Amino acid sequence: MAKYSVVSLIREGLRGHAGWRRAWRNPDPRPAYDAVIIGGGGHGLATAYYLAKAHGLTDIAVIEKGWIGGGNAGRNTSIIRSNYLFDESAAIYNHALTLWKGLGRELNFNIMMSHRGVLNLAHDEHEGRQLKRRIEANRLNGVEAEWLDAREVKSFCPVINIARDIRYPVLGATLQRSGGVNRHDAVIWGYARAADALGVDIVQQCEVTGIRTENGQVTGVDTTRGAIRTPKVASVTSGHTSIIAGMVGLKLPIQSHPLQALVSEPIKPLVPCVIMSNAVHVYCSQSDKGELVIGAGIDAYNSYTQRGSLNIIEHQMASLCELLPVVGRLRMMRQWGGIVDVCPDASPIISKTPVKGFYINGGWGTGGWKATPGSGHVFADLIARDEPNAIAAPFALERFHTGALVAEHGAAAVAH
Amino acid sequence: MSGYRLSDGGLTDRGTTLRFSFDGTAMSGHSGDTIASALLANGVRIVGRSFKYHRPRGLWGAWVEDPNGIVDVAWNGRTTPNLRATTEPLINGQEVRSVNAAPTAAGDRWRKLDLVSRFLPAGFYYKTFMWPRWERYEPRIRALAGLGRLDPGHEPAADCAQVNARCDLLVVGAGPAGLAAARAAAARGETVLLVDDQDAPGGALRWRGGTIAGSDWRDWAEDAVSTIKAAGGRVLFRTTAYGVYDHGLVCAWRRREAGPDQLWRIRPGRTLLAAGAIERPLTFADNDRPGVMSADAALRYLRLYAVVAGRRIAVATNNDAAYPVAAALAQAGADVSVLDSRDDSLAMAECALAVERNTLPSAALGQEDLTGVLAGDLRLEADTLLVSGGWTPTIHLWRHAGGGLRYDERLAAFLPEGGMPAMRVAGAANGAFGLAAALADGHAAGGDDGPAPPVGEGHASYAIRPAWPDPAGSGRAWIDQQSDVTVKDVALAAREGFRSVEHLKRYTTLGMATDQGKTSNMAGLAAMASITGRAIPEVGTTTFRPPYVPVPLPVIAGRRRGQLFNPPKRLELEGRHREAVAGLREYGGWLRPSWYGADGAAAIDAEARAARRAVGLLDASPLGKIEVIGPDAAALLDFECYNRVSTLKVGRARYVLMLTEAGIVYDDGVVMRLAEDRFIVSCSSAHVAGVRMRLEEWRQDRFDPARVFIHDATAHWATIAATGPKSRDLLEATLPALPRQALDLAHMAVTETALDDAPLRIARVSFTGERSYELSVPQSAAAALWDRLTAGLATLGGCRLGLEALLILRAEKGYPIIGKDTDGLTMPHDLGMTGPMKKREDEFAGRRALFTPQARGADRRQLVGLAVDESAEPLPTGAHGYAPSGGRRRSIGYVTSSYLSPELGRPIALALIENGRERLGERIPLVHLDATFEAMVTSPVAYDPAGMRLDA
Ligand SMILES: Cc1cc2nc3c(=O)[nH]c(=O)nc-3n(C[C@H](O)[C@H](O)[C@H](O)COP(=O)(O)OP(=O)(O)OC[C@H]3O[C@@H](n4cnc5c(N)ncnc54)[C@H](O)[C@@H]3O)c2cc1C
Secondary structure, three states: OOOOOHHHHHHHHHHHOOOOOOOOOOOOOOOEEEEEEEEHHHHHHHHHHHHHHOOOOOOEEEEEOOOOOOOOOHHOOEEEOOOOOOOOHHHHHHHHHHHHHHHHHHOOOOOOOOOOOEEEEEHHHHHHHHHHHHHHHHHHHOOOOOOEEHHHHHHOOOOOOOOOOOOOOOOOOEEOOOOOOHHHHHHHHHHHHHHHHHOEEEEOOOOOEEEEEEOEEEEEEEEOOEEOOOOOOOEEHHHHHHHHHHOOOOOOOOOOEEEEEEEEOOOOOOOEEEEEEEOEEEEEEEEOOOEEEEEEOOOOOOOOOOOOOOOOOHHHHHHHHHHHHHHHOOEEEEEEEEEEEOOOOOOOEEEOOOOOOOEEEEEHHOOOOOHHHHHHHHHHHHHHOOOOOOOHHHOOOOOHHHHOOOHHOOOOOOOO | OEEEEEOOOOOEEEEEEEEEOOOOEEEEEEEEOOOHHHHHOOOOOOEOOOOOOOOOOOOOOOOOOOOOOOOEEOOOOOEEEEHHHOOOOOOOOOEEEOOOOOOOOOOOOOHHHHHHHHHHOHHHHOOOOOOOOOOHHHHHHHHOOOOEEOOOOOOOOOEEEEEEEEEEEEOOOOOOOHHHHHHHHHHHHOOEEEEOOOOOOOOOHHHHOOEEEEEHHHHHHHHHHHHHHOOEEEEEEEEEEEEEEHHHHHEEEEEEEEOEEEEEEEEEEEEEOOOOOEEEOOOOOOOOOEEEEEEHHHHHHHHEEEHOOOOOOEEEEOOOHHHHHHHHHHOOEEEEEEEOOOOOOOOHHHHHOOEEOOOOOOOEEEOOEEEEEEEEEEEEEEOEEEEEEEEEEOHHHHHOOOOOOEEEEEOEEEEEOOOOEEEEHHHHHHHHHHHHHHHHHHHOOOOOOOOOOOOOOOOOOOOOOOOEEEEEEEEEEEEEOOEEHHHHHHHHHHHOOOOOOOHHHHHHOOOOOOOOOOOOOOHHHHHHHOOOOOOHHHHHHOOOOOHHHOEHHHHHHHHOHHHHOOOOOOOOOOOHHHHHHEEEEEEEEEEEEEEEOOHHHHHHHHHHHHHHOOOOEEEEEOOOEEEEEEOOOHHHHHHEEEEOOOOOOOOEEEEEEEEEEOOOOEEEEHHHEEOOOOOEEEOOOOHHHHHHHHHHHHHHOOOOOOOEEEEEEEHHHEEEEEEEEOOOHHHHHOOOOOHHHOOOOOOEEEEEEEEEEEEEEEEEEOOOOOOOEEEEEEHHHHHHHHHHHHHHHHOOOHHHHHHHHHHHHHHHHHHOOHHHHHHOOOOOOHHOOOHHHHHOOOOOOOOOHHHOOOOOOOOOEEEEEOOOOOOOOOOOOOOOEEEEEEEEEEEEEEEEEEEOOOOOOOEEEEEEEEEEHHOOOEEEEEOOOOEEEEEEOOOOOOOOOOOOOHHO
């Protein structure tokens, strides 16, 4: 893998950038692999990278039906934090946060990881008490968290109005300083390039249409570009997880819903951090290009259409204008939707299945981006060893039988 | 300096002079100008700087397609960032500032950045800025990026109305095709809604002109508009249809001349998209120089504003549509020469000007400003170069709706393909270029099989010969002018494997600027096609997403702001509470009295004591009153509730829990049976909507909807609760007409009677542990009842009871508030309610989940009380109990409610604690925001554990 650096940029700049090579090859699928990963999103590519890097499994392929990063990986608002309420969640999201910190350098690709801080606003005393309780729960789990009163909120993020006489006054907020945002596409390309350099085949424009099994053991996949033999198949297909699981007759407790986001036109820096508000039900950050990136809740109905309905956008805009009235002079530049896979307890599935050699990583719903490196890391471990490690174990499918749910939805209404 | 205004002509009102400034320089224009036309008339060439390299940017277009004329406008004390100079009307007193440039667009201090641009190709930032970490660089890069500046001191009002509209036919675009279609449909009696983003009908006719049906196009257009109106239709100008949503919902942004903008939500029977086409640039070295402009835009500036783009004008084209432009400018007095990529064409043959055949520009000359054109060996002096690279049909809305596309080789354009149930495309948007073709297409789309309106001379031919970007060309040839993407950047993306259009877009930022690629996308994908040896349709387009043009956020948000954002629900008796100096706060969406009196703390204390010693009067109107009616009502409630309901006798009430499918306590409440087939679910006030939805869901999913009916009557009834040992006395004294048996009602009994001709429902239900009566009357009778009851309070030593005192009274009794004293893990047995799960064998919501290993397991968090020393402060709500675990602290639960009990004279607290019931008597440590505490685990019931007071 040719190294990216200022030096290589200058060298190439002097000769018309003719020397840059493909960031990753674009191979045709081979007839057999040691393992096949379905889905070239963030979690799928991370899984492949860690399988190759940490477990030496390099004769593997990532099979993507479109172009890598075209699913939720390229549609999310890239908010990263780990201040979850429950121990199990804290463990995996904090694992991810630790990996995010050095990921750009590790992949030699600038993923623009910006630990600019995430504010969760409290608009009434009840919310304030809940958030403070969360802070202590976080600290007990070794997750960094602090409480800011209204004045401290104002000095951390001056655009927030802390007047008391508004509909939703800001009484304070939790702050996770190590939370933030990054550039989702760069993460995809960085993982793809690094995995490819380790020998992983990243196959695009190739849809998995079936999974072959014999005596309860995976033997291969059918794709739009032919059959592939393999003893291990790992589905990392977010909104389409139920469809892939259906290929081996497995029914999952997952609902797929559209989730929308939108951006404003770019402006000079206005919002220095990530602002989230449950009561007003909106969240927002500002991209490095200057656009405000705005998100809210899911569309209530099930769908695979990757777009959503107008009323959600209307409420999202109203919420943002309510929370930050100054943005009323801005314009919406682009809106889109992705399909998120929501589990009953709003926590993911990282699991073996009743079919030997078939593994599932999905159900991340509205908030899986932040988990990407951690999710790929523990999932690779599960695939390689056929046994979940301590971080992955609580997210096994069995929990829907045992009732050991990780009920994060009780903890946050806007869960990104 | 080369643009100028002719001494007459155009549609501006020359009688009014408007003063404005650009980058601090005073200028003037006329009413009817856009900011762009005024800038051009004032000779301004550099209107801004590009995003990345700070290259000088001039006006390319004259309408929404222009990527360059982005300005911040201060007017009347407020600044609006990122306005399009080309579409923004000029107003007297506007201070216009270029964005991304300091101090001025012409004298931008960052312009030297372009000198190092070779080191900053597409995506360069992905390859560097990694050491030591990105945040080191980010602040400076952020400050450089972004376009306009938002004025943080100004908060615009939420005054945009939203209008719902219906019509038989929605026509988007009032050009010839749209007008013909609308006219034909209206003539057939259809109700037509015609919208257009300009301020008058005609579309391109407004600057291209033409003769229709034997007279000037204006007469025909006027006639079309009156035909539409006569048939009951409407025509909206300055209205941009910007997005199509599910089920054919079309959104349009209307800019009114007076008054705030509006959002129109249009549900048409069918939609016709006649949005025309956008002229494409030609791609050659330095084609981004100020002075290089769309030929069509130049004609538009000339005809609408009488502004001529330059004095020495070269016109470069690959199609016939640029010839009328050349002729018009020559006639206006400019020195015009023509370069054409083709050898011959109809228009070329008829052209009176000198035409350089088989020639296209290879480079634009000049530095900050255009001085000439190089075309191979040919060198032309020119201050302005007008180009036409062909036309891209405006099919955005068709794509939003999911319509297909095909690539048409002859027209070198993507055209709508296949059918859609309720949408069609006509005119230039459909590839019907030329006036006659557009009229015929629109006429047919409007539903008229007869002959289309005949047209006069002109507009006949198009005859494009594609001229796509040449990857081998020398110099920097620009594709996306706002984002600074060149052909070389596309080649670099291809070299590095970013070959899918979506990767190309994301890697180079092509098409991601505020114009969303209206002029750049086609050139970009054509470049990618030729670099990678693919055909254009193989590369394909990126997804078209709303909005077609950026839409102000308040237009989408509407009036939902402040009180209208999420209106609090208001009590019928709010006026009475205010008279009694109530402190009003929101509880579960309702504005309710927290306490009565000026001193909150003292009032809460006194109210809580009065309820224990005498009587408290509570406005409990928000309590749920969901009626479940019908022969299957009992069965439905048996399924909905954890506790069995069907065994309830008529006239009795039962406390119930409702569980989620995961067995988690969702809400609690009281179910009353008024008749065999009629129940009232009195759920908690914050959960009324949710419980109603659940009931409705079960009803529709599991029951015969004809045999059970749900009616949420919460808003129809007021409920007043009298609680305390003297509650009976209060009723007796103030409501003498009340029948005896109502007063003698047993605990958990309910009866229906009447008071002053109004129905009155009385239930013996208690939230405080004291004898209580809940009196429910229709809202219209609430004030009278409240007045009578309050009149009797003083003599009994009672008082009005606010919510805060009530919360204390509940906590003293260990009555949990669901969602506060329970969380997303709490099951009924964690609250000590094990009866139904042991006894019930029939199905109910959440049942299965109560028997999972987890539900049966040890270590569950159970509701308990926590006691601290009498003299201590109450524990902070949210404090975690902890146990040491491997050198760390592990949370074993947390405090859910905590108060100083006035009656007991000591702090009380409720908590969810792991194995709480086994820990009774144990002292546990707690921690909250760095402070530590200690408390003893107790029963949750701190007051009257034997329940003696219910009938006291
Ligand atoms: C609008 C929006 C905003 C969000 N905001 C945030 C946020 O701020 N923070 C956060 O943490 N999370 C957020 N999320 C959630 C996050 O994006 C997802 O949880 C996460 O990206 C999912 O993992 P992934 O990247 O692997 O999924 P994806 O990128 O969706 O990857 C799945 C891939 O599988 C492919 N695939 C599917 N079926 C097949 C098949 N049969 N054959 C081959 N390939 C197939 C798909 O094409 C896709 O590329 C957001 C999501 C959306 C939609």
